[in-house]
Amino acid sequence: MGPQRADLLKKELNIFTFRDLLELFPYRHVDKTRVNLIRDLMPGMDYVQVAVKILRFSLLGEGRAKRLVAQVADSTGTMELAWFQGISWIQKNLVEGQSYLVYGRLGFFNQMPQIVHPETEPWTPEKKEGREFLEPVYPATEKLKTRNLGGRQLAKLTHALLAQIHEKDVQENLPDSILSKLQLMSRYQAFRQIHFPSSNVQYSAAVRRLKLEELFLAQLRMNLLRSKRHRFSKGVVFDKVGEQFNTFYKKYLPFDLTGAQKRVLREIRNDSGSGKQMNRLLQGDVGSGKTIVALLTMLLAVDNGYQACLMAPTEILAKQHFATISSLLKEMPVNVELLTGSTKTSARKKLAKSLAEGNLEILIGTHAVIEEAVQFQRLGMVIIDEQHRFGVAQRARLWEKAEIPPHILVMTATPIPRTLAMTAYGDLDYSVIDELPPGRQPITTVHRFETQRSFVMNFLQAEIDKGRQAYIIFPLIEESDKLDYENLYRGYETVKTYFPEPKYWISMVHGRQPADQKEQNMQRFVTGDTQIMVSTTVIEVGVNVPNASVMVIESSEKFGLSQLHQLRGRVGRGAEKSYCVLLTGSKLGNDARERIKIMTSTSNGFEIAEKDLELRGPGDIEGTRQSGMLSFKLANIVEDRPLIEEAKAAVAELLENDPDLVSAENLRLKSFLQQQKGKMAWSKIS
Numbered sequence: 066m067g068p069q070r071a072d073l074l075k076k077e078l079n080i081f082t083f084r085d086l087l088e089l090f091p092y093r094h095v096d097k098t099r100v101n102l103i104r105d106l107m108p109g110m111d112y113v114q115v116a117v118k119i120l121r122f123s124l125l126g127e128g129r130a131k132r133l134v135a136q137v138a139d140s141t142g143t144m145e146l147a148w149f150q151g152i153s154w155i156q157k158n159l160v161e162g163q164s165y166l167v168y169g170r171l172g173f174f175n176q177m178p179q180i181v182h183p184e185t186e187p188w189t190p191e192k193k194e195g196r197e198f199l200e201p202v203y204p205a206t207e208k209l210k211t212r213n214l215g216g217r218q219l220a221k222l223t224h225a226l227l228a229q230i231h232e233k234d235v236q237e238n239l240p241d242s243i244l245s246k247l248q249l250m251s252r253y254q255a256f257r258q259i260h261f262p263s264s265n266v267q268y269s270a271a272v273r274r275l276k277l278e279e280l281f282l283a284q285l286r287m288n289l290l291r292s293k294r295h296r297f298s299k300g301v302v303f304d305k306v307g308e309q310f311n312t313f314y315k316k317y318l319p320f321d322l323t324g325a326q327k328r329v330l331r332e333i334r335n336d337s338g339s340g341k342q343m344n345r346l347l348q349g350d351v352g353s354g355k356t357i358v359a360l361l362t363m364l365l366a367v368d369n370g371y372q373a374c375l376m377a378p379t380e381i382l383a384k385q386h387f388a389t390i391s392s393l394l395k396e397m398p399v400n401v402e403l404l405t406g407s408t409k410t411s412a413r414k415k416l417a418k419s420l421a422e423g424n425l426e427i428l429i430g431t432h433a434v435i436e437e438a439v440q441f442q443r444l445g446m447v448i449i450d451e452q453h454r455f456g457v458a459q460r461a462r463l464w465e466k467a468e469i470p471p472h473i474l475v476m477t478a479t480p481i482p483r484t485l486a487m488t489a490y491g492d493l494d495y496s497v498i499d500e501l502p503p504g505r506q507p508i509t510t511v512h513r514f515e516t517q518r519s520f521v522m523n524f525l526q527a528e529i530d531k532g533r534q535a536y537i538i539f540p541l542i543e544e545s546d547k548l549d550y551e552n553l554y555r556g557y558e559t560v561k562t563y564f565p566e567p568k569y570w571i572s573m574v575h576g577r578q579p580a581d582q583k584e585q586n587m588q589r590f591v592t593g594d595t596q597i598m599v600s601t602t603v604i605e606v607g608v609n610v611p612n613a614s615v616m617v618i619e620s621s622e623k624f625g626l627s628q629l630h631q632l633r634g635r636v637g638r639g640a641e642k643s644y645c646v647l648l649t650g651s652k653l654g655n656d657a658r659e660r661i662k663i664m665t666s667t668s669n670g671f672e673i674a675e676k677d678l679e680l681r682g683p684g685d686i687e688g689t690r691q692s693g694m695l696s697f698k699l700a701n702i703v704e705d706r707p708l709i710e711e712a713k714a715a716v717a718e719l720l721e722n723d724p725d726l727v728s729a730e731n732l733r734l735k736s737f738l739q740q741q742k743g744k745m746a747w748s749k750i751s
C-alpha cells in the first residue's frame with residue numbers, strides 16, 4: 066500500500082499497524098458462497114447472487130428516470146439489471162455476451178426479477194460455485210469509500226494480510242489454562258475466523274473468544290490497579306473513633322442509623338484505618354441517607370486531627386448540605402464553612418486563612434473548593450457528592466492538596482447496575498446503602514394524560530390544602546433552548562390560574578436565574594413560605610424537603626428512566642404518603658410507554674437502572690460515557706452479561722493463584738498487558 070492510502074487509513078480509522086487492521090472487525094458478513102438460480106428467485110429474498118450472461122443492454126427513460134438496463138439469463142430464466150448512475154462506466158466495463166457473477170438486493174419490476182446497482186465480477190461457467198468464503202463487511206467512512214478504500218478494499222487488504230501470516234505471528238495473550246478451561250480457540254484462529262469464517266459455528270466461536278479476551282483483559286487490568294493501590298498507595302491513618310464522633314453519635318444524631326448505614330460506616334472506618342488510601346464509591350438510592358454517613362465520616366477525620374471537605378455538584382446542593390450539616394453540628398465545637406463561586410472575596414480570604422492554619426475543620430462547597438488558592442493544612446478526607454458531575458481530572462487535582470493523598474469517598478444516588486459498576490468503577494471499592502430509613506411509605510406513581518390536567522390539579526389542591534407541598538417539573542433538555550423556557554413560563558402561568566395568590570404561593574427555579582434569586586426561591590419553598598415549586602430539572606439531585614409529598618412531571622415522556630427516578634426521589638422523604646404523577650401527551654412511542662410502565666411499577670432504583678441499561682444501552686448511562694471504560698470493540702455490556710460473568714470468574718481464579726502474574730504460564734499475559742499500556746499511552750499523545 067502506498068503512503069497516501071496508508072495515511073488515509075491512519076486518519077480515518079486509526080489503523081497504524083497490521084494488528085490494527087486485524088482488529089478492525091467486520092460488522093456483518095454477506096453470504097456469496099451460494100449461487101441462486103433465476104427460476105428460484107422469489108419476492109422477499111433480500112440479497113441474492115446469480116451467475117448470468119449479459120444478453121443485451123438498452124438505454125431507457127429521460128432525465129432522472131434515465132437508466133441502463135441489461136437483460137441477463139442463466140440456464141433457468143431471464144432477469145434484469147439496472148443502473149441509474151455510473152452508466153458510462155458500466156457500458157465501458159461490462160460486455161454483452163460475457164458472463165458475470167452478480168450480487169445485490171432483489172426487487173421485482175413488472176414481475177420481472179431485477180437488481181438495481183448490483184456488484185459484478187467476471188465469471189467463467191466452469192466455476193460452478195460462488196466465493197469460497199463469507200465476505201466481511203467493514204465500517205468504512207465516506208471519505209474512504211470515495212478514495213477507493215471502501216469496505217471491499219478493506220476486505221481485500223485483510224484477506225491479503227491473513228494469507229501472509231501464520232500462527233506464530235499472532236501472539237497468544239491468554240494463558241493455556243484459561244484457553245482450555247473456557248474452551249477458546251487460539252487468537253490467531255479467532256482473527257482468521259472473525260474475518261473470513263469457514264462456517265457459522267466457527268464465526269461464533271471466534272466472536273466469543275475475542276469478546277471474552279476483551280472482557281477478561283479489562284477486568285484483569287481493573288483488578289490489578291485496585292490491588293496495586295491497596296498495596297502501595299500510602300494513606301493517612303484514622304486509627305481512632307474519638308470525642309467528636311462519639312459525642313455526636315450519642316447526643317445529636319436525630320435518628321438511629323439503618324443497618325446499611327452502619328455497615329457502610331464500618332467499611333469506611335476499616336479503609337481509613339488501614340494505612341492505605343481509601344477510594345470508595347458509595348451508592349445509595351435516592352433518600353437512603355447518605356448525608357449522615359458523610360457527616361460521620363468527616364467527624365472521623367476531625368477526631369484524627371485532619372480536615373475534611375465535602376463537594377457538591379451545584380451551588381444549591383452545597384448550600385443545602387451546609388445548612389443540614391451546620392445545624393446538626395450547632396452544639397458541637399467543630400467549625401464548618403461554605404465555599405462556592407459566589408462567596409465574596411473578603412470571606413474567601415478569611416476562609417483560606419483559617420483553612421491554612423488548620424482552624425477550620427470542615428469545608429463544604431462546590432468545585433470552587435479545588436481551586437488552587439485553597440490550601441488545607443491537613444486535608445485527610447474528601448467526599449464528592451454525585452460523582453458524575455465531577456471529571457476524573459478534577460478529582461485528580463485533590464491529590465495535589467496534600468502530601469499524602471486524602472481518602473476519597475464518592476457518593477452517588479444514580480444507581481449503577483452491578484455489571485456496569487464492576488466494569489466502569491472496578492478500580493474503586495464499592496459500598497451500597499440498600500435500605501431505606503424506617504417509616505417511609507412507598508410513593509404511589511400514576512400516569513395521566515395532559516387532557517386530564519384539571520383532575521390532577523384538583524388532586525394537587527387537595528393535598529396542598531392538607532398542608533403538603535408540591536413540585537411541578539418541566540423538561541428542559543437544553544439549558545439554552547428558548548422553546549423550553551417558553552414552555553416553562555407558560556406552564557408557570559397556567560399553574561398560577563389554578564393556584565391564585567394570596568391563598569397559594571409559588572416558587573420558580575431554573576438554570577438561567579442568577580444564583581441569589583434561585584437560592585431565594587428555593588429557600589422560600591424549603592421554609593414552607595411557598596407551597597408549590599415550579600422547576601426545571603435543576604431540582605434533580607439531592608434537594609431535601611420532607612414536607613413535599615406530591616410531584617407532577619410534565620411531558621414526562623421526554624425524560625429518561627434514571628432521570629425520572631431521580632426526580633421522583635424528591636418526594637417520599639418524610640412521613641406523609643407521597644404521590645408522583647407522570648403527565649404525558651396522548652401519543653406515546655414504544656420506548657416512552659415502556660419507561661412509564663416501569664416507573665409506575667417499581668421504585669427500586671437498582672431495578673430501574675437495570676431496565677434503563679436494557680432500553681438505552683451503556684452509552685447513555687450518565688457518567689459512564691466519559692469513563693471510556695465501557696467502549697469495547699466487540700463485547701456489549703448488556704447482551705454479553707454471561708460472558709462478563711465468565712470473564713470475571715476466570716480473572717478471580719487467575720489472581721487467586723498468581724496475584725502478581727509471575728508464573729511462567731502467565732508471563733505472556735503480563736507482557737501483553739505491558740505492551741498495551743505502552744500502546745494506550747502512545748495513542749493518547751498522538
Ligand SMILES: Nc1ncnc2c1ncn2[C@@H]1O[C@H](COP(=O)(O)OP(=O)(O)OP(=O)(O)O)[C@@H](O)[C@H]1O
Pocket residue numbers: 320321322323326349350351352353354355356357477478502503606607608609611634638
Ligand atoms: N437512619 C435514618 N432514619 C431516619 N431518617 C433518616 C435516616 N437517615 C437519613 N434520614 C433522613 O432521610 C432523608 C434523606 O436523607 P439524605 O438527604 O441523606 O438522602 P440522600 O441519600 O442524600 O438522598 P438523595 O441522593 O436523594 O439526596 C433526610 O431527611 C434524612 O434526615
